[in-house]
Amino acid sequence: xxxxxxxxxxxxxxxxxxxxxxxxxxxxxxxxxxxxxxxxxxxxxxxxxxxxxxxxxxxxxxxxxxxxxxxxxxxxxxxxxxxxxxxxxxxxxxxxxxxxxxxxxxxxxxxxxxxxxxxxxxxxxxxxxxxxxxxxxxxxxxxxxxxxxxxxxxxxxxxxxxxxxxxxxxxxxxxx
Numbered sequence: 001x002x003x004x005x006x007x008x009x010x011x012x013x014x015x016x017x018x019x020x021x022x023x024x025x026x027x028x029x030x031x032x033x034x035x036x037x038x039x040x041x042x043x044x045x046x047x048x049x050x051x052x053x054x055x056x057x058x059x060x061x062x063x064x065x066x067x068x069x070x071x072x073x074x075x076x077x078x079x080x081x082x083x084x085x086x087x088x089x090x091x092x093x094x095x096x097x098x099x100x101x102x103x104x105x106x107x108x109x110x111x112x113x114x115x116x117x118x119x120x121x122x123x124x125x126x127x128x129x130x131x132x133x134x135x136x137x138x139x140x141x142x143x144x145x146x147x148x149x150x151x152x153x154x155x156x157x158x159x160x161x162x163x164x165x166x167x168x169x170x171x172x173x174x175x176x
Contacts, residue, residue, distance in 0.1 A: 008090035011079065015091065016098045018071050023099045029072055030092035033064035037088045046085055053080035060085065097155070105135040111143045112150035113162065128154065 019026040036042055037060065045051045045059070057080035061073050068076070079085050100106055108128055110116065116124070121138055128136045132154060143151075148163035 004087045004090045005094070007084060008087045008094050011075075011084065011087065011091045012094035012098060015075055015095050016102075018075060019095075023102065026072065027092070027096055027099055029065040029068050030088065030095050033060050033076060034089040034092040036060050036064045037085050043086070053077070053083070056080045056085060103135075105137060106132055106154050107137050107139060108152060108154040109139050109141065110150055110152050111141045111146065113142070113144055113146040113148050115142060116140055116150075124152075128152070132157075 015026060015030065016023075037046065042059070042063075045056060054077070057073070057077040060080075061068055061076050064076075065072070076085075079088065079091070108125075110124065121140065125136045125138050136154075146162040146164050147167070149161045149166075151162050151165070152159040
């Protein structure tokens with residue numbers, strides 16, 4: 001069976017096409033619907049044979065976004081009919097990637113050994129914007145096990161400038 005991200009990709013593309021200029025609203029609705037299906041109580045209903053796809057779709061739409069338009073409700077129904085509601089978190093994530101791409105933005109995760117100053121954040125964001133040719137939104141996290149330096153993740157791009165990584169490479173070269 002294909003993994004959820006493979007299943008989610010065409011649904012996210014379809015949702016993106018259906019959003020038709022309302023990307024923000026669809027993004028919020030998909031994230032709320034994804035949160036609903038990950039709730040343990042709702043997740044237990046997803047594989048319950050006594051709960052119909054129609055009832056599941058109705059439940060998710062009513063909790064996630066009662067103001068969801070008819071196209072959005074049909075999208076949720078389609079997922080329910082095809083037994084793909086458990087893929088909603090992946091659909092929402094992929095939709096947000098498509099949205100960011102269309103808007104020319106990218107979320108970048110920076111994990112550093114110590115907290116970055118505001119000047120370091122601005123400098124890093126500026127360098128990444130030049131390299132990626134997109135507007136960068138930094139999300140910073142701390143990981144003291146990196147010893148020093150930082151690791152940057154932007155989509156599929158990973159730049160590991162941590163001291164821990166450098167030491168691992170040296171260790172590997174010495175033992176090879």
